[in-house]
Amino acid sequence: MFPRPNARHSQIAYVTNDLDRALAIWRDEFDVPAFHVFTNDMPGLESSQPFQLKIALANVGGTEIEVIEPLHGTAPLHAEPLPADGSFAMCFHHVAMRITGTLADYEAHMASLDTDAHRVVWTGRFADLMRYAYTDERTTLGHYVEHVWFDDEFYEQLASAIPVYPAR
Numbered sequence: 001m002f003p004r005p006n007a008r009h010s011q012i013a014y015v016t017n018d019l020d021r022a023l024a025i026w027r028d029e030f031d032v033p034a035f036h037v038f039t040n041d042m043p044g045l046e047s048s049q050p051f052q053l054k055i056a057l058a059n060v061g062g063t064e065i066e067v068i069e070p071l072h073g074t075a076p077l078h079a080e081p082l083p084a085d086g087s088f089a090m091c092f093h094h095v096a097m098r099i100t101g102t103l104a105d106y107e108a109h110m111a112s113l114d115t116d117a118h119r120v121v122w123t124g125r126f127a128d129l130m131r132y133a134y135t136d137e138r139t140t141l142g143h144y145v146e147h148v149w150f151d152d153e154f155y156e157q158l159a160s161a162i163p164v165y166p167a168r
Contacts, residue, residue, distance in 0.1 A: 002097065004112060006105045011096035013066040013146070015078045019054050022067050022090045032058050032065065036162045039071070047124035051075035059164040068093065077122050077134065077144070094134065094144035106131050106149035118145075129154040 002009070016022035019037070026032040035056035052071040057064055067090070070079040081091040099106045110133060113120075118135040121144070125131050132148040150158070 004097075004099075004109055006101045007097045007099050007109055007147075009063075009095060010098035010148075011064040011066055011146070012092075013068060013094045013096065014090050015068050015070065015081060015093045016088075016090040017069065017082045017086065018088050019056060019067060019069040021088055022069075023056055025090065026058070026065070026067070032060055032165060034058070034163045035065075035067065046126075048122055049075070049077065051078070053078065057162045059159075059162050061165070064096070064162070066096075092143060094146050096146040096148050099147060099149040101149075103128070103131065103149065103151075106147075109147060109149075113147075 014022070023035055023037075026035070035058045037054065037056045040051070040053045040055060051074045053075055054069040054071055056067040059065075068078055070076075070082075073079075078093065081089075081093065083089050099109045110120075113135065115135075118137065120133050121136045122134040123132065129151040130149065132146055134144045134146050137143060137145050
């Protein structure tokens, strides 16, 4: 699944139940002073599961760090590892493989996966600008793998908003 044409590891993602507190840890203990923070409430976003997330992104040494807070009791895939009692947690959740090229390249990547061995548990899209799928690799790797594709111009727009460390 990892050595595929047009696919590269691009992100490490965590889930939390308190994004402000989690970002303070990244700032104070790991020297990442700022993140691009947004919610996924964009018109045109479609998903196999209803969800609302608050998302923070920073590019650290060429790898994107993503910290996600599931909102309003949605996003069970992201909320599942968090403590039921509401006590603060920040838990490793997934790595992302970014598929570059065209939408057809993403579709070829997904078609190349053995979905019996790598079960797809969540999919979504944002218009013709983004596609994603999560495979459940918890029994072998201990986490999910996100397979994501962006239209080049859309990705450049998103990437321009993400702080980069060390600063260029």
